[in-house]
Amino acid sequence: MIGRRRWWKATAAALALVAIGVGCDNKGSGEIKPEGTAGPGSAPAMTEWRVGAYLSLSGENTAFGIDTREGIELAVDDINKAGGIKKKPMKVLFEDDKSNANEANNKVLQLIDRDKVVALLGEVASARSRAGGIVANKKKIPMITPSSTNPDVTRVGPFVFRVCFTDDVQGQMGAEFVIHKLGKKKIAILFASDDLYSSGLAKEFRDYAKKIGGEIVIEKSFLQKETNFTTYINEIKDAKPDIIYAPIYYQAMVPIARQASAVGIKGDMFVGGDGWDAEVLLTDAGKEMDGAYFTNHYAPGVPWPNAQKFLTQYTERFKRSPTSLAAMGYDAAMLLADAIGRAKTDTPESIRDAIAATKDFPGATGNITINAERNADKAVVIVQIKDKKFTYHSMVNATPGAAAPAPAPAPVPAPVEKK
């Protein structure tokens, strides 16, 4: 007789086997599903252009991922409505890296090996773009990051590009704006020490500010998982700065803004970077941040020719104002499509060459020319937070290349990877 215990054990074992079976199927690493695509090297059998996009659709930087995805989707629809590229439609496969660099690594591997994409779009956070870029470069698949600004990202190799400015430009222009336009000389810096983007941007700002006559009265760094900033804020307050430069991501800015306003530091004392660009900052801390400025790639009222068209399209479809992430995602996808159209053959290598040769591409965020370092020389837009809205204030470095200061011989800081 099989006792009850035996039945339970047998059922549990069977369920476990089924679970393992199902789990293995989904991973499919190394399993090739023949769908008519023979692989990236021999493209003629392709019926569509498969592009992979790895973004932070969940986790700390969800807003970045979702905004970029919306920009990319808008671009893909525009492209396919106009007939596609070389008469074939473009298809973007989105993967969520959960705001984690290890996940980003895995998802890029998955997109390249399992889905056989010919190009990649992603990521927003520099730490994750660098992780994904290392993989893409090794596998020789071209990757365009729409919004990552840390210089190390494109230094990974010849297959990694970006359509935005880099942090050395952003930090320097930020310092220009604070010291020359706003006229504030005493600056405090607050940044996240374990994040590649934040510490890189803070360093660029600091070095350039000292050069043009600013005085860094105090510098405090915190860990990304920190939530209680009272002690940091008190110390900064004691040092009596005119401006607090906080080149951090928006999810840390919300508690900082609230806790700062509790001790009397008004929003207009803060200046930040493009990591602030998320609606959440306005909804959760809009009042406390009123009057703050930050350097960005785009703002809803920016006077570029294609920007207005993009703005109307986006607001019509998604019913809200686009952030720069969406605009950059749109431009990155459009530029990629243009490059695929110009590529001599359909292989990833020739697509890469076409991207590298891009000159004066008319994007929603201005004219994009990919330079020798695989970066784009773009103007820096200054955005102001007013009445709980991002408003366009001005532009610095309006003639890219002409007024740009000589790039510092970058002593690359030891990359501090985000946990």
Add this chain to the structure above:
Amino acid sequence: MALKILSALITGLAQGSMIALIALGYTMVYGILKLINFAHSEVFMMGAYAGLFLIGGLGGESSPLFAGVFGTLGAMGIAGTLGVIVERIAYAPLRSRGKNKANTRITPLVTALGMSVLLQNLAQLLFTAQYRGYPQLLPIQHTRKVIFITAIAVMLALQFLVHRTWTGKAMRALSTNVEAARLMGVRTGRIISLTFLTGSSLAAVGAVLYCLDQSQAYPTMGTVIGTRAFVAAVIGGIGNIPGAMLGGVLIGVIGELTKLTPYSGLQDVLIFAALIVVLLVRPTGLLGKAGIEKV
């Protein structure tokens, strides 16, 4: 300079009292069951979400007092129930099945870890990994005072419960010797559930206070605070209630004082260094009693 240290100390006390609230959950469960309830940090996280939805649902910023008080009470109820459910389905069956078998300590430990992972991923499925901000019921200066007062009131209430009521006496009896307590007529199953209920409610209060003051709610928030709270419980003497409070305050103060230095990454280093030092000097924790292992 002295003023800076003083204000850091005060912030540390407030932070530490929140950590102490959660450390109490760990310490009470260990005292009775000799089990480290790893799922406690996830109950804390669920309490934060419960508080978020209830406070939002009860009016949020338009009726701060009402929403705040009843939202917290509701969150306590939900977290308490969740704690009891976890105990009933994960730990209680192991107790009855594990008599006279080997590994009586390892199996519940592994189950606790499993429940922790389960709850975390459940939250991620249900609520998505987005960071959700709490409505701001009070300006932050007042929130700090409220936190301090609430934490002290709650801990005093707990002391009252444990030392002046029959239920508390039963809890203390169980933590001395479970079998003897049963022989004395104490309904052990019920008291154990009650312990989980109390610990989880305290965690929920801590969660709501934490989120009102400084944080947003997200599925992995339990791990950060949970580690600190667990260390606090061990430093103060695991199984000892005043010890958990002391440990919590100590951790909070160490954390804040480290922030005054240029190396804020030292926080975790110093906290764990403190743990090691305390355990080397007093292996049972600062206020822990050396128990005699009866062979």
